[in-house]
Amino acid sequence: MTLYGIDFHHGLFLAPLSGYTSWPMRLLCRRYGAELAYTEMISAEGLIRNRKVTGKLLDRPEEDKPLVAQLFTASPEEAALASRIIEDCGLDGIDLNMGCPVKKVVSRGAGAALMTEPERARDLAEHVVRQVKIPVSVKMRAGWDSSFLNAASLAAALQETGICAICIHPRTRVDMYRGMPRWEVLREMKQRVSLPIVASGDISRVEDLSRLASLGADAFMIGRAAIGRPWIFRELTGAHPPDRAEHAEVMLSHLDMICSCYGKDKGVRYMRKFLSSYVRGFTGASLFRKMACSVQTQPDLSELIRDFFF
Numbered sequence: 495m496t497l498y499g500i501d502f503h504h505g506l507f508l509a510p511l512s513g514y515t516s517w518p519m520r521l522l523c524r525r526y527g528a529e530l531a532y533t534e535m536i537s538a539e540g541l542i543r544n545r546k547v548t549g550k551l552l553d554r555p556e557e558d559k560p561l562v563a564q565l566f567t568a569s570p571e572e573a574a575l576a577s578r579i580i581e582d583c584g585l586d587g588i589d590l591n592m593g594c595p596v597k598k599v600v601s602r603g604a605g606a607a608l609m610t611e612p613e614r615a616r617d618l619a620e621h622v623v624r625q626v627k628i629p630v631s632v633k634m635r636a637g638w639d640s641s642f643l644n645a646a647s648l649a650a651a652l653q654e655t656g657i658c659a660i661c662i663h664p665r666t667r668v669d670m671y672r673g674m675p676r677w678e679v680l681r682e683m684k685q686r687v688s689l690p691i692v693a694s695g696d697i698s699r700v701e702d703l704s705r706l707a708s709l710g711a712d713a714f715m716i717g718r719a720a721i722g723r724p725w726i727f728r729e730l731t732g733a734h735p736p737d738r739a740e741h742a743e744v745m746l747s748h749l750d751m752i753c754s755c756y757g758k759d760k761g762v763r764y765m766r767k768f769l770s771s772y773v774r775g776f777t778g779a780s781l782f783r784k785m786a787c788s789v790q791t792q793p794d795l796s797e798l799i800r801d802f803f804f
């Protein structure tokens with residue numbers, strides 16, 4: 495499968511997850527077989543205005559590739575300007591966010607709100623495709639709510655702009671993350687467009703891949719299932735889960751990378767959101783979580799992790 499001009503073997507990608515998929519998580523997932531990763535969503539306005547926190551979302555070590563940057567904005571002009579910045583940073587592609595359900599984003603007409611304004615959505619994609627040479631994709635939801643499921647028709651309109659792929663998380667904006675993904679939307683989309691389709695939503699088992707491939711998915715995004723479980727990419731190709739030693743080594747190396755990305759103090763706090771998922775299902779997990787909350791330094795947290803696993 496060729497996507498973003500790159501050949502992929504399994505088509506297993508790390509989904510964009512705001513607050514999680516900065517370069518440390520991306521590198522760990524790549525180590526286990528994620529063939530492509532996306533940045534967290536990036537504000538086009540923040541990038542143009544050179545805001546420090548926004549620019550940091552594009553930080554990455556040399557080996558963090560291939561990487562697609564995801565942009566959010568309601569403005570075609572802003573999107574075009576920001577996409578030039580991204581191209582100049584050497585990224586492999588740009589994904590336009592038309593699926594974010596968060597109030598702060600949709601109230602400004604961006605994210606999933608763009609699905610209710612197909613003309614603007616199309617204009618936005620056109621502006622970006624015209625502006626850059628790197629491939630451009632769009633990530634969308636099934637629609638706004640159950641009475642407005644327009645993903646397939648929007649995808650058909652966007653196809654004419656020259657985008658390279660559609661990524662679909664087939665819940666509606668109103669669904670947020672509740673209920674089952676509406677996979678019938680993927681099937682309908684496949685009938686309407688010839689573009690490659692990347693499926694996103696509750697993918698965590700080998701059976702999910704074959705089922706979604708039979709509905710028309712060309713590649714797969716793994717999101718929440720990769721939090722505290724980067725080896726899921728290896729498991730999805732039929733390989734074994736890690737033993738205790740490997741599990742501990744991954745957590746320690748995640749902590750190291752997070753501390754070099756965010757600094758030691760912020761890094762220890764940032765790591766906390768992963769810890770709960772890392773130890774889920776282990777005996778003593780709840781005591782570990784409690785103790786981890788009171789630990790303030792990297793050496794203390796490393797010791798706690800070692801004590802837990804050995």
Ligand SMILES: Cc1cc2nc3c(=O)[nH]c(=O)nc-3n(C[C@H](O)[C@H](O)[C@H](O)COP(=O)(O)O)c2cc1C
Binds near residue numbers: 535
């Ligand atoms: C905490 C969190 C942050 C997310 N951030 C983004 C984002 O920045 N951009 C985006 O397109 N989707 C974002 N999503 C949606 C995911 O990419 C994905 O489509 C969705 O979670 C369904 O896939 P999953 O079940 O594999 O997580 C986010 C989801 C979660 C739970």
